[in-house]
Amino acid sequence: MIHTVNKSPFERNSLDSCIRLSEKGSPILLLEDGVYAATSGTNVSDKVSDAAKDHPMYVMGPDLEARGIASDKIMDGITVVDYGGFVDLVVEHGAVNSWL
Amino acid sequence: MKFGIQVNEGPFTHQASDSAYHFVKAAIEKGHEVMRVFFYYDGVNNANKLSAPQADDRNLVKLWGELASEHNVDLVVCIAAALRRGIVEENLADGFRISGLGQLTEVGIAADRLVVFGD
Amino acid sequence: MSEVEFDTAGVVKNFMYVNRKAPYGTIYALEVLEAVLISAAFEQNAAIVFVDDGVYQIKKDQDTTAINMKNFSPTYGIIEMEKEDAEEDEDMDMVWRIIVEKESMEARGLTPDDFKVEVEVLSSDELAKVMAEQEVVISG
Numbered sequence: 449m450i451h452t453v454n455k456s457p458f459e460r461n462s463l464d465s466c467i468r469l470s471e472k473g474s475p476i477l478l479l480e481d482g483v484y485a486a487t488s489g490t491n492v493s494d495k496v497s498d499a500a501k502d503h504p505m506y507v508m509g510p511d512l513e514a515r516g517i518a519s520d521k522i523m524d525g526i527t528v529v530d531y532g533g534f535v536d537l538v539v540e541h542g543a544v545n546s547w548l
Numbered sequence: 549m550k551f552g553i554q555v556n557e558g559p560f561t562h563q564a565s566d567s568a569y570h571f572v573k574a575a576i577e578k579g580h581e582v583m584r585v586f587f588y589y590d591g592v593n594n595a596n597k598l599s600a601p602q603a604d605d606r607n608l609v610k611l612w613g614e615l616a617s618e619h620n621v622d623l624v625v626c627i628a629a630a631l632r633r634g635i636v637e638e639n640l641a642d643g644f645r646i647s648g649l650g651q652l653t654e655v656g657i658a659a660d661r662l663v664v665f666g667d
Numbered sequence: 668m669s670e671v672e673f674d675t676a677g678v679v680k681n682f683m684y685v686n687r688k689a690p691y692g693t694i695y696a697l698e699v700l701e702a703v704l705i706s707a708a709f710e711q712n713a714a715i716v717f718v719d720d721g722v723y724q725i726k727k728d729q730d731t732t733a734i735n736m737k738n739f740s741p742t743y744g745i746i747e748m749e750k751e752d753a754e755e756d757e758d759m760d761m762v763w764r765i766i767v768e769k770e771s772m773e774a775r776g777l778t779p780d781d782f783k784v785e786v787e788v789l790s791s792d793e794l795a796k797v798m799a800e801q802e803v804v805i806s807g
Contacts, residue, residue: 449799454567454667465687465719468770468791471799480563510570531574538661539549539580545804546664548556548687548695556695556807583673589698589807622671628701647670649705656803657680657709658673664806 450541451503454480454548457492462547467495472502475541477534478526479508483515488523500525506537551575552655553585556666558593559608560601565594568665569611576619584622584655585612587644589666592630595623597641609641616643624651675709679760682706683714683801686721690740691731696724697739699807704742707749710761714797715746717786718768722775725767725782740783747784768794 451470455462463485466476476499478486485496486507499505500523509528512519519528529537538544553572557564572582587594594612601607616623623644625635630646640646656662684703690696703715717725724743731738750763767786772778779788789797798804 449801449804454564461719462687469718469768469795469798471795474799480567531570532578534571535575535578535580538551538663542661543802543804544661544663545683545685545798545801546666546806548664548666548806554805584671588702589694629698645670649702650708652702652805653682653706653709653711654673654675656682656706656805657675657678657711662803662805664804666807 449474449543449545450537451476451545451547453478453482453485454546456481457485457496463492463496466545466547467499467503470503470545475504475506475537477506477508477529477537479511479534483507483511483517486512486523486526487517487521493523497523497525506533508534549580549661550659551580551582552659552662553582554652554662554664554666555585555587555591555594556589556664558590559599560593561590562667564665564667565591565608566606568663569608569615571663571665572615572621576615576621582619582621583659584624584651586652586655587623587625588629588649588652590633591666592625592633592635595625595630595641595644596635596639598639613641613643626652679711680802681712681714681800682803682805683716683798685804685806686715686717686724687719688807689720689723690729691734691736695807696721697737699805700739700742700746702805702807703746704749707761710759712761713763714766714801715764716766716768716794716798718771718794722767722771722777725784725786726777727781727783743784764797766794766797
């Protein structure tokens with residue numbers, strides 16, 4: 449199973465719930481406003497880097513660019529993907545759990 | 549691989565339908581089959597041919613229709629959600645059809661993956 | 668456009684419906700409910716899960732008279748009946764579960780007595796395992 453989070457961690461608890469209810473090893477993809485969670489130096493960075501120890505983490509590049517976030521602002525250990533990469537992840541990891 | 553897609557939001561408030569559209573396009577480009585896109589909740593607004601975005605904005609209603617005709621994607625608008633929001637045959641955009649919610653369960657069963665886009 | 672039909676005969680999948688939003692403030696709860704009910708006709712397994720503010724959907728004593736919106740909470744009773752029918756019917760293989768996450772419930776000062784249907788209360792870790800077994804996840 450792959451999990452997706454499309455909400456800013458500063459506005460909603462979607463990322464918290466996703467982390468709490470996902471099994472170790474299952475990947476998490478951040479998209480839309482969810483991409484803000486991938487930026488370094490925020491007050492959720494520690495939480496996200498902890499999560500990245502248990503889950504492969506990915507972030508949507510097109511959504512980062514749209515929001516003016518440069519790739520050097522992305523935390524270490526989070527992989528940037530495009531829509532094709534999103535498709536590949538879904539093919540590889542099975543059911544998709546969208547934390548809407 | 550066979551994909552089913554659920555879209556829960558319209559094109560003018562949330563990014564969900566844009567994300568869904570780009571996902572579907574990328575899946576097709578990679579040689580996968582998108583069996584059906586099911587429009588639910590405000591997602592039914594993706595099928596309103598009376599919507600008129602400004603000239604410098606993308607027109608998702610048209611883009612979905614083009615995708616449907618080029619790649620044989622079944623675009624289904626949930627009838628209960630559509631009626632609530634005034635989407636009927638008269639204002640249904642090209643490429644879409646209106647049907648029951650059972651079409652969502654059906655594609656969930658038939659497809660290898662169901663991906664939900666919403667808010 | 669003509670009707671397109673897929674062959675689903677004999678296939679039973681694990682469907683999960685994830686409810687994380689409170690009722691009435693937005694429509695999401697109602698339309699997930701409608702999706703759950705339809706899936707009964709296809710005799711699919713269903714885990715109906717209430718997490719975060721979704722637990723408020725099954726709160727007892729909802730009365731929408733004064734806001735003049737449809738009170739859809741009786742529909743959860745129908746889901747409970749479908750679940751019980753499936754359990755009693757020996758010819759029916761489908762399994763339905765109604766699950767509340769303990770942490771979400773307790774964070775909101777609720778107990779199982781506050782709910783209008785009988786639920787399985789699972790810890791986050793237990794629910795995470797159930798979630799990982801699902802094949803189709805529908806969230807609203």
